[in-house]
Amino acid sequence: MTSQGRAVEDRGTAVVIGGGIAGCLAAWALRGTARRIVLVERDRYPDGPEFRSGVPQARHGHLLLEAGHRVLEELMPGTREELLAAGATRVPTGDALDWVTAAGRLAACPSDLAFISCTRTVLDHLVLGRVRAEPSIEILEGTEAVGLLGGRHAVTGVRVRARGSADAEVRDLPARLVVDATGRGTRAERWLGELGAPAVPTEQVDAGVAYASRFYRRPAGHPGRPLALYVQTRAPEHGRFAVVLPVEDDRWLLSVGGMRGFEPTLQGEEFEQQLGLLRDPALAAALDGAVPVGPARGFLPGPGVWRHYERSAPAGFLALGDASCTFNPVYGQGLTVAALGARALRDAVRRHGDLGPAAVRACRQEVAAATRTPWTMAAAEDVRFPATTGGPSGALVRVQHRFLDRVLARATTDGQVAGAFQRVAAMVEPPTALFRPSVLGPVLFGG
Structure with a gap:
């Protein structure tokens, strides 16, 4: 086949690197637009909801915030009921969650918010089950990515080999779109540098968590x-x-x-x-x-890093989940931001009708928009600790700290303020919700 013929054939191919929850949701989001979807996962999946080496953080507490559950239900209808049937617990945040903030215990409040509590393995297994049943998605287990194809202006595929042997044959997977969902251990920055692409701008904050x-x-x-x-x-x-x-x-x-x-x-x-x-x-x-x-x-999760691919990245390349932005896990934002990124990918490729540069640029901007608020909130909290390195500073951050301190102090006695704070923390509403008169009045002038 000529190189021109192969390029035409691969215009509808998407390769997703990383088969965790971010990668599975990305592959799912591409259904109906990509003619062929290849999911590359270095592990071999267990038969059931079991721990695997590729997700070392899975043994620890995870939360898919209310906003994340709403997006997951939108992408994969029926997931809430399936999680409950698998043994998960629905925890209403208004009265069943005992939350001791920096200011003290939040007041009980009427709320429609809840989170579904289960191990990470149950959540991952449910999402993977949907992906495995989708005919348009091909899963390459036990396969690791070792580099990218293309040049400084465009990524055109992925180089892969069987995991476990340095002597294994390296083969090329040409693609119109490559999605990096390899998590905190992403090597995409190095691979892009090998293609001659400029370094991606990054922000970093490290509270040493x-x-x-x-x-x-x-x-x-x-x-x-x-x-x-x-x-x-x-x-x-x-x-x-x-x-x-x-x-x-x-x-x-x-x-x-x-x-x-x-x-x-x-x-x-x-x-x-x-x-x-x-x-x-x-x-x-x-x-x-x-x-x-x-x-x-x-x-040890390592520092929080936000890679600004929306500012500088070759065509044909996209990063989602922790490969795009890693958060301090204390705030429980990572899974929800990954789900929001998958929805942004689905909406962008459907709106443009293909996997081309316009869709990728639109998706990068939407991912950045979904990341900005949780990153700002987490980084601002991290820098309260004197041993933190990196992160924001200056008068604006000090004002933010003083205002949040007043919100939390009032939320220990005022159920309405507590409910508003919980909605912001659950990423259901933006931080500007705290400036509504019904909240701002008690915060500024309450006893």
């Missing part, structure tokens, strides 16, 4: 009301946080962590003893009598 998690068996006789409790940090003197969530099989998942200088321990009894170092004793009390299931496991 580390965390450890352990499963517990719910004790017999515990009330049926779901246990969901979140104790946040308070800068600068309290850099420790913890969350306990209900998961399938009558278990709780406890994740404890800290910013730089407040790192958790994994050692035996010390793991439970460090709960006494939290700002609030409620979590330690709630776990009294619960039986540990397995050892505690740690994870």
